[in-house]
Amino acid sequence: LDPNALNFSGGPGALPAVVLAATQQAIHAVPEVGLSILGISHRSDWFAELLATTERDIRTLLNLPDSYAVLFLQGGATLQFSMIPMLLLRGSGRVAEYLRTGYWSAKSIPPAQLEGAVRVLWDGEASGFRRLPTADELHYAPDAAYLHYVSNETVEGVQFHQCVGRDEVRRICDMSSDFLSRPFDPERFDLVYAHAQKNLGPAGVTLVVIRRSLLDQVPPDLPEILDYRAHLRAHSIYNTPPVLAIYVVAQVVRWLLEDIGGLAAMDALNQRKAATLYRVIDQYPDVYEGWAAPEHRSLMNVVFRLATAEQEAAFLQHAAAAGCSGLRGHRALGGIRASIYNGLPLASVERLAEVMEAFAGG
Numbered sequence: 001l002d003p004n005a006l007n008f009s010g011g012p013g014a015l016p017a018v019v020l021a022a023t024q025q026a027i028h029a030v031p032e033v034g035l036s037i038l039g040i041s042h043r044s045d046w047f048a049e050l051l052a053t054t055e056r057d058i059r060t061l062l063n064l065p066d067s068y069a070v071l072f073l074q075g076g077a078t079l080q081f082s083m084i085p086m087l088l089l090r091g092s093g094r095v096a097e098y099l100r101t102g103y104w105s106a107k108s109i110p111p112a113q114l115e116g117a118v119r120v121l122w123d124g125e126a127s128g129f130r131r132l133p134t135a136d137e138l139h140y141a142p143d144a145a146y147l148h149y150v151s152n153e154t155v156e157g158v159q160f161h162q163c164v165g166r167d168e169v170r171r172i173c174d175m176s177s178d179f180l181s182r183p184f185d186p187e188r189f190d191l192v193y194a195h196a197q198k199n200l201g202p203a204g205v206t207l208v209v210i211r212r213s214l215l216d217q218v219p220p221d222l223p224e225i226l227d228y229r230a231h232l233r234a235h236s237i238y239n240t241p242p243v244l245a246i247y248v249v250a251q252v253v254r255w256l257l258e259d260i261g262g263l264a265a266m267d268a269l270n271q272r273k274a275a276t277l278y279r280v281i282d283q284y285p286d287v288y289e290g291w292a293a294p295e296h297r298s299l300m301n302v303v304f305r306l307a308t309a310e311q312e313a314a315f316l317q318h319a320a321a322a323g324c325s326g327l328r329g330h331r332a333l334g335g336i337r338a339s340i341y342n343g344l345p346l347a348s349v350e351r352l353a354e355v356m357e358a359f360a361g362g
């Protein structure tokens with residue numbers, strides 16, 4: 001396995017080998033253009049066509065109806081923490097409901113509080129963000145401006161395995177770390193966003209899937225660059241977009257469609273990958289302790305601890321000697337995190353499972 005195949009980084013994360021090869025070639029010269037991707041104008045017909053094709057492929061993968069727009073934005077998922085309440089909360093006189101289920105959903109709340117009233121519907125901090133709310137713990141207001149949640153908490157490795165909220169209230173989801181890793185019904189959401197640097201490509205581009213009717217009423221005082229309508233009108237070329245990042249996303253969605261065979265097939269593979277690691281964790285409870293409650297375990301970020309900091313350091317050293325990188329847990333939580341995004345092959349995960357077994361048994 002080449003070093004990229006054993007890269008368990010939390011993000012930017014590993015990308016498929018075929019995508020890296022195509023990108024390497026494009027840096028020299030995009031085959032159909034004959035110029036480096038780094039020097040092609042975003043105003044070229046070729047780039048407009050690339051954006052259109054990529055959008056079409058994403059629509060195919062999600063089975064997305066025309067009542068939704070797909071936007072390629074910048075500013076990362078973090079900018080969405082502000083753009084969403086600017087659109088839907090500012091001046092609404094209503095309350096936005098947020099689930100606080102981990103590091104990233106906690107970060108999404110203060111920007112919303114600048115725009116209006118926020119109710120934290122559920123807070124998992126007291127339980128260490130190790131589990132997600134059960135249905136009977138969620139008492140939704142009938143007239144909230146929207147419900148916001150994070151489908152996969154990248155730091156703690158907890159993931160919703162079904163949609164939450166009520167269909168009567170706008171449902172907004174940060175899918176940054178599990179977008180296109182499994183199928184979902186887009187029509188149950190009003191806005192979904194995901195930065196690219198987990199499952200889709202490099203950092204620099206953020207995808208937003210938005211129900212067009214949300215744009216019927218936009219507060220009047222938004223700077224244009226923070227107004228989704230400006231990006232929609234400009235076909236995601238409002239200002240210079242990250243051409244290279246979008247090129248990589250284009251290759252990744254092509255790979256998902258043609259090599260993997262769509263999101264159901266991707267999900268099946270991701271289930272196998274995650275089960276391979278959780279099985280080892282469960283097999284050696286004296287050595288490894290999984291962070292997430294079993295029913296909320298993430299298929300993307302497998303987070304676990306060892307008994308002491310010394311043992312964790314020894315584990316990281318053992319794994320590094322076997323060629324595995326990116327396993328140190330997020331600085332906010334510590335421990336170990338194996339991120340196993342779409343681009344990481346099953347064989348890589350099987351290799352890490354062997355490394356974990358050897359460490360535990362040896």
Ligand code: PMP
Pocket residue numbers: 011075076077078079104150152153154155174175176177195
């Ligand atoms: N949401 C989630 C779920 C994330 O994992 C991250 C970053 N890893 C962010 C938001 C912030 O994203 P960005 O750095 O692109 O702003």
